[in-house]
Amino acid sequence: MRIATWNINGVKARISGVLTWLSQTSPDVACLQEIKSQDEGFPAGPIEELGYNVAVHGQKGFNGVAILSKHPFDEINARLPGDDDDDHARYLEVVIPAGGTIVRVASIYLPNGNPMPGPKFDYKLAWMERLESHAKTLLMQEEPLILAGDYNVIPEDEDVYDPEAWRDDALFQPETRGALRTLHNLGLTDAYRACHTEPHKYTFWDYQAGAWQKDNGIRIDQLLLSPQAADRLAHCEIDRFTRGWEKPSDHVPVWVELNV
DNA sequence: ATGTCGATACTTTATCGA
Numbered sequence: 001m002r003i004a005t006w007n008i009n010g011v012k013a014r015i016s017g018v019l020t021w022l023s024q025t026s027p028d029v030a031c032l033q034e035i036k037s038q039d040e041g042f043p044a045g046p047i048e049e050l051g052y053n054v055a056v057h058g059q060k061g062f063n064g065v066a067i068l069s070k071h072p073f074d075e076i077n078a079r080l081p082g083d084d085d086d087d088h089a090r091y092l093e094v095v096i097p098a099g100g101t102i103v104r105v106a107s108i109y110l111p112n113g114n115p116m117p118g119p120k121f122d123y124k125l126a127w128m129e130r131l132e133s134h135a136k137t138l139l140m141q142e143e144p145l146i147l148a149g150d151y152n153v154i155p156e157d158e159d160v161y162d163p164e165a166w167r168d169d170a171l172f173q174p175e176t177r178g179a180l181r182t183l184h185n186l187g188l189t190d191a192y193r194a195c196h197t198e199p200h201k202y203t204f205w206d207y208q209a210g211a212w213q214k215d216n217g218i219r220i221d222q223l224l225l226s227p228q229a230a231d232r233l234a235h236c237e238i239d240r241f242t243r244g245w246e247k248p249s250d251h252v253p254v255w256v257e258l259n260v
Numbered sequence: 261a262t263g264t265c266g267a268t269a270c271t272t273t274a275t276c277g278a
Contacts, residue, residue: 009278010266034278036267061267062277112278120277152278206278207264250265250278 001098002026003105004239004255005148005221007033007204011066014249015043021242022050027255028070029096031107031148035064042066059089065107065149071096082130090127099260101144103229108149113170121170124152128179135186138226144260145226147188150251152220153180155190158199159219171220188224191236191256203238204251212243221254232258 004027008014011032022030030052035042037058044054051070057078058064067073075095080086093106108131113124131147138145154172157163166172184190192201202217211217225233239253 013266034266114278209263211263247265 001028001103001258001260002255003029003031003103003146003148003223003258004253005031005033005107005150005223006239006253007109007150007221007249007251009034009036009249009251011035011037011042011064013247015046017242017245017247017249019046019050020245021239021253022047022052022068025239025253025255027068028098029103029105030068030253031105032066032068033064033107033109033150034062035066036062037064055092055094057089057092059087063089063109065089065092065109067092067094067105067107069094069096071098074102080127080130081134083126086127098144101260103144103146103258103260104138104141105146105148108147108151110150110152112152113176116168116170116173121173124170125175125179128176128183132179132182132186135183135188139186139188142228143226144229144232144258146229146256147224148222148254150220151180151222153177154218154220155180155193155222159202161200161202161214161216161218166218171218183224187227189227189230189233191223191225191230191233192219192238192254194225194230194233195236201238203254205243207250221251223254223256225256229258232260234259
C-alpha cells in the first residue's frame with residue numbers, strides 16, 4: 001500500500017499536475033496540503049474519475065487539506081483538537097480499511113510561523129503542542145498510523161542546503177525543532193530517515209532566486225509512522241521529478257510503501 | 261537586499277501568505 005503526501009500550493013493552479021501525478025504513480029492514499037480552496041470549490045470530479053474517494057477540509061483563499069483514497073473511508077475527522085477558536089483548515093484524519101486491518105492517516109499542514117518572533121510563531125508552537133497531545137492519544141490505539149504532511153520544520157542541519165541561511169527562520173528555531181523531536185520521541189518514526197541516511201535530500205525549493213536550479217532546498221515534508229506502521233515500512237521516496245514540471249508546486253510528493 | 265507564486269478584492273494593481 002502506497003501512501004503519499006504533497007503540498008500542492010493551490011488546487012486550482014495545480015489540478016492538471018495532480019491528475020498527471022496520480023495517473024503516473026497511482027498512490028493508494030494521497031494527503032494534500034495548501035489546497036487554497038473551499039470544500040465546494042475542490043475539483044473532486046476528475047479525481048473521482050481516476051478511482052479515488054475524496055475527503056476535503058478547506059477554507060477560502062489559503063490553507064486547506066484533503067485526502068484521496070482508492071479505498072472508501074471508514075471515518076473522517078477534520079480539525080486538530082485542543083482549540084475551538086482555531087479556524088485554520090490544517091488537519092484532516094481518516095481511517096481506511098487495508099488488507100484485513102486499517103490504517104489511520106492524517107493530512108497535516110503545520111503553520112509556517114514566520115515572522116519570528118511574533119503571534120504567528122506563537123501559533124505555530126501552540127499548534128505543535130496540540131499535535132503532540134493528539135498524537136499521544138492516537139498512539140494509545142496501537143494502530144498503523146501515518147501522520148503525513150508539510151511540517152514546516154527543518155529537522156537537522158543535513159536537511160537544508162545552508163543552515164546559516166535559515167538560522168533566523170521559524171522553520172529552523174530550536175523550539176520548533178525541539179517540538180518535532182518530541183513527536184519523534186513519542187515513538188513516531190520519520191519514514192524517510194528510516195530508509196535513507198544520505199544528507200541533503202529535499203522536498204521544497206523556493207520559487208525565488210533560482211533555488212531549484214541551485215538545489216537550494218529543505219526537507220520539510222514528512223511521514224511520521226506509529227510503531228505498527230513502521231513495522232510494515234518497505235520504502236520511502238521523494239518524487240523530485242514534479243519540481244521540474246511546468247507550473248510546479250514549490251513542494252514535491254513524498255511517499256511510503258507499507259506491507260499491508 | 262533582492263528574487264516568485266497563488267488567491268483575493270471596492271482588480272487591471274496592491275495586499276497577504278508563503
